[in-house]
Amino acid sequence: MRSIEYRFGDFRLLPASRELWRGADAVVAPRRVFDCLAYLIEHRDRAVGRDELVAAVWGRVDVSDVQLGQIVVRARRAVDDDGVAQQRIRTIQGFGYRWIAETEVGEVSRLEPAPPPPAPAPSAEPAVPVPVADAAAAAADQPSTTARPRPVRRVFAAVAVALVLFALGATWWLRRDGAPALFDPAAAATALVLPLEAGARSSEGWVRLGGMDLIADRLRSGGLAVPTSESVLAVLQSAGEDRKAQTQALQRAFGVRWIVRGTASHGDGGWRFVLSAEAADGAVVSAEGQREDAVAAARAAADTLLAALGHVAPGDATGDGSAQEAWRRARAALLANQNAAAREILSQSPALARMPLERAYRLAQVDHRDGRYDSAAAGLSAVLAELGPGGDALLRTRVLIARGAASARRGDFAAALADYDAALAAAPAEGAVLERGQALSGRGSSLVPAHRYADALAAMGEARAHLAAAGDRFGTARVDANLGMLELYRGRPGAALEYLDSAADQLQALGALHEWQITVTGLVQARLALLQHAEAQAAADRGWAVRERMTEPDQIVDITLNRAQVLLAAGDLRGAERLLADPLIDRAVNPVLATRALALQADLAWQAGRWQSAARLSERALASWPPSGADGERDFVALIAQRALLAAGERERAAAVFDRTAATPAAAAEPMPGQVPQRLARAEWRQALGDTAAGEDFRAALQLAERGGVPADLALVASSYVPYLLEHGDLDGARAVAGRVAPWAERDFDCALVQLRLFHALGQGEAWATALRQTLDLAGQRLVPDGLRAAPPPVAGSGAAPIG
Secondary structure (H helix, E strand, C coil): CCCEEEEECCEEEECCCCEEEECCEECCCCHHHHHHHHHHHHCCCCCEEHHHHHHHHHCCCCCCHHHHHHHHHHHHHHCCCCCCCCCCEEEECCCEEEECCCCEEEECCCCCCCCCCCCCCCCCCCCCCCCCCCHHHHHHHCCCCCCCCCCCCCCCHHHHHHHHHHHHCCCHHHCCCCCCCCCCCCCCCEEEECCCECCCCHHHCCHHHHHHHHHHHHHHHCCCECCCHHHHHHHHHHHCCCHHHHHHHHHHHHCCCEEEEEEEEEECCEEEEEEEEEECCCCEEEEEEEECCHHHHHHHHHHHHHHHCCCCCCCCCCCCHHHHHHHHHHHHHHHCCCHHHHHHHHHHCHHHHCCHHHHHHHHHHHHHHCCCHHHHHHHHHHHHHHHCCCCCHHHHHHHHHHHHHHHHHCCCHHHHHHHHHHHHHHCCCCCCHHHHHHHHHHHHHHHHHHCCHHHHHHHHHHHHHHHHHCCCHHHHHHHHHHHHHHHHHCCCHHHHHHHHHHHHHHHHHCCCHHHHHHHHHHHHHHHHHCCCHHHHHHHHHHHHCCHHHCCCHHHHHHHHHHHHHHHHHHCCHHHHHHHHCCHHHHHCCCHHHHHHHHHHHHHHHHHCCCHHHHHHHHHHHHHCCCCCCCCCCHHHHHHHHHHHHHHCCCHHHHHCCCCCCCCCCCCCCCCCCCHHHHHHHHHHHHHHHCCCCHHHHHHHHHHHHHHHCCHHHHHHHHHHHHHHHHHCCCHHHHHHHHHHHHHHCCCCHHHHHHHHHHHHHHCCHHHHHHHHHHHHHHHCCCCCCHHHHCCCCCCCCCCCCCCC
16 A cells, blocks of 8 residues: 655655655654644544544643643644644634645655765864764764763853844944934824836936935935835835735835835936825825936925925035935945945945045945955044044944944954944934934943943933934834843843844834844744743744845854754754754854854764764864853853863863862852853862862852743753762752753753653652653654663652652
């Protein structure tokens, strides 16, 4: 009899071989996730009750709603569904679930899996260790038979957060010429400008986007709150070609009063711009302008429209009109991601040649967009030197903001902070609302690596007020994302989620793909810190789905590292290894990102039991650690280095990882990043030396983790402390610590392994068997020690005391 397969969308599920495929790629589906999917699909003609599904997946009925809900979440994610869309698995309130996707049944048409990436050339120090799933395969790299992998799960959450903070605080190039006047946003009308309809001649092509941008600036200068052109274009791209769908998407994203459409044409009489502002209630206001010069004609049309809407047009901008047109052409190229064209326009414009400082500033914007941060900073420094103390205050402000952003992108937060502060001091007393908001936002981000949290919160709050006054919903969404990142950096992942979820929704509605993806990185880290692995994978998958649309290499690397990190947390070591072997990772420009990649590779080697590789990689990460931006979190990497070196029998090298002479730091009023792994490393070092004071350090590490209340930190300590307590015969102490992480054992491998160790030591056979099933279900390719797989001998009196 031939095997059957179920086909839905680009997925295929093969019950007989227990395989799930998406196109030619195999999808990892743990046993219960696969069973859940298979049962719902096989009974897709009806709704499946909760108890029926539990019995089918677990083989028993004593399963909580939380457990079932977690399996359904993971099943949905495995087939690209979620609880909001419910395109494949629908919740039947008060009853259970039903498979609703259109599904075909046919004979198996097997596709061979894609071949693995070619092995790297041999080297003395491989960049990516090959994971192993059994002890025999690891023997060549495992001189110590007593060492056991222990988790370092908050590996570099804060390293990733540092990257996100300065990336979100550095989008300075969005601002253009023409500062908005200070106005009451509650009393102001709002408008957005769409790309113009322009002539087909190549000489007129720039007007479509450049004219759009100029008119938006002019309306903003007249007192209207107008979204950035980048935001509008992103929403249009996500809405498709249908005009009604575009209008609905724009209203959802911006909630504006007026949508401005326009045409531009060139004839014997020069340029003619015709604008039409359309309101949701059907009102229409029109205006036009005709001049020999395109910039002047667009300005005239915008000024007429302002008057028709009851606003006073600003005075004519000073400067060379042809220079303005050149800049508009360059802006149009930037909006279309044609950076090389923008650079050529700026470099070859005779008008801009007469304005060298302005041109140098604009060219630095292009360098920043290209990721050439050193070049951007050098050009901006030259502009500042030429400006002198009495130069244009607004230009000085913008250049300082730009240089601060470049410094932040290079990980030099002290220099970034100095520039943002200087920008605030240089800003004109009147106007410059958006510039003040940008400088304050950058200032807040730059304060976080120095752990100046209160000052950072104050700066971000003030930045948000300025950006809201400027009508910059994009900017306020970025500040909300930064506030979430700040909470995450402070070790408050639960508080971070509210900010991050809201910011992600706003940025997605605005079509701000790059900033949205950066915020998704924060969501991944927050979920991992809360040991919410299914939700973390769902967030990482959302980022992975847009990977091909990203243009900046570092963001592609960030997406790849997110996916690798959640695979590591799920025990899919081979999947993580394939991702970490991506050659693009080695070309990461940002030092924090490059360090994060090394750190994850070290974590992979550690989990695979390759001590020497883990030691080499973690030492490389420590040697290249950025001077600021993740200073406290280096201790997570140092903990891996110490563990790997001790496991490899390299005690002398392990002794050099931490400063053993430093006094134990006093407990801070607020737990600081790195305190838990630092104290835990001290305990494990003393344990390795046979020092009886190790117990004091274990207790101190647990107290620090308890104060912070982060599940991943508690699991980190418990995974090391419980074996220590069992080794020293302190069964009651082991029960207490294991009980602290027991609520997460249903979804987290390391917490499940802690329970398994405890029940095996206590000789509680039934509890041990349950814990073993749970641990194996979560293990993936991680090792479960053979000694814990064998049934424990009964221990007299062991069942008297409950866990807790």
